[in-house]
Amino acid sequence: MQGGRAHRGLPIAVFCLPNCMSRFPLLSAAFVFAGFSALAAPRPVAPPDSVGIEYRGNKMLIKHRVTPGETLYGLARRYKVPVEDIVEANSGQKGALVTGQVVLVPRNRVVLTQPAAPRATAAVPAATRALPTDARGNKVYKVEAGMTLFAIARRFQTTPAELARLNGFATTYNVRVGETVIVAAGSGPAAARPVATTTPAPTRAATPTTRPERDEEAEKDAREAREKEARERAARERARDSAMAPAVTPEAPATEKDRGPSRASEIVRRVSESGLATSIQTDASDKYLALHKTAPVGTIMQVRNIMNGQSVYVRVIGQLPDTGENTNILVRLSKKAVQRLATPDQRFRVETNYVP
Structure with missing residues (x-):
């Protein structure tokens, strides 16, 4: 009881001292861990030679206070950024830096993005799963008669663009019977970038496009055919002209013209003139006739067109009237x-030629 009374008589502080001393290490450890946690928290740390950090959009700007001797190129090398970026961040700073000036140095701000969720793999249709597999693990289809690229895409529940991508050809490509077409890419590493496995169509042996000897023979045959046709056409025209010529035309003047003059008297008697010719307005016959001012009636006269060289023999049937409309006319035909x-x-x- 005395011991108990003595114990109860002690001050409260003396009584609690052992308990407080036993709990002090726990409190100290808690404070120490809290300090480390605060220091470990992520926060932007400015370089030792900067005076602060500023954010603009997606860029972090470091505030750097210029020391004596520093230049824009020196800051660009120190912070490993282009000089143009520093000039743009400082409103076109191009002159020399001043000691104590605050220069903004842009740095890219790291933006954490969530990783893209893995895309779900589309289910492979049953028709595609039933196809054979090539060495790369691709599902391939052998083109049958009547099938097109669009028909293959519809049959295996895909698109022509996907088939064109897998096989390396255009969407307008015309597939051939027996050709192997990739319908679905394999999952192996070898099939990451499939290459078109289409079998090229057998090429026919190139035939020479030019054969000089054949070309010369063909050209010669064509030329002979053209000449023959021209001769036949000329013969037909001569026969038609002779059939249409008047029966009263004598052959004597033509004979004399062909053999040429043999005496001086014949040369004097042949008359040659040139001038304008026109048609007889009241003529309704189908014969070769003419009106001339001086040639006697019945004269056989040769008239030649100076412009094209065509000529005709006509019979003078009368004298050309000496009227105003015939002033410059040599002959009317x-x-x-x-x-x-x-x-x-x-x-x-x-040009006219006749023998009076």
């Missing part, structure tokens, strides 16, 4: 004779 001279003009230059 029948419409049949004008047609023979092949001229589209109403008046044309001619």
Whole structure:
């Protein structure tokens, strides 16, 4: 009891001292761990020679106080950024730096993004699973008759663009019967970038496109055919002209012209003139006729078109009236004779030859 009373008589502080001393190490350890946790928390740490950090958008700007002797190029080397970025961040700073000036140095701000969720693999249709597999692990289909790229895509529940990507050809490609087409890529590493396995169509042996000897023979045959056709056409025209010529035309002037003059008297008697010719307005015959100012009636006259060299023999049937409309006219011809001279003009230059 005395001991108990003595114990109860002690001050409270003396009584609690052993308990407090036993708990002090635990409190100290808790404070120490809290301090380390605070220090370990992530926070932007500025470089030792900077005076602060500023954020603009997605960039971190380091505030650097210029010391004597520093330049823009020195800051660019120190912070490993281009000089142009420092000039842009400081509103076009291009002159020399001043001691004590605060320069902003841009640094890329790290933005943490969540990793993309793995994309779910599309289920492979049953028709595709039933296809054979090649050495790369790709599902392949051998083209049957009547199948097209769009029909294959519809059959195996895919798209023409995907088939074109897997096989390395255009979406407008025309598949051939017996050709092997990749329908689905394999899962192995060898099939990461499939290469088109289409079998090239057998190429025919190139035939020479030029054969000089054959070309020369063909050209020669064509030339002979053209010449033969021209001769036949000329013969037909001569026969038609002779059939249409008047029966009263004598052959004597043509014979004399062909053999040429043999005496001086014949040269004097042949008359040659040149001038304008036109048609007889009132002519309705189908004969070769003419009206001339001086040639006697019945004269056989040769009229030649100076422009194209065509000529015709006509018979003078009368004298050309000396009127105002015939002032510059040498000879008037029948419409049949004008047609023979092949001229589209109403008046044309001619040359006449006749023997009075």
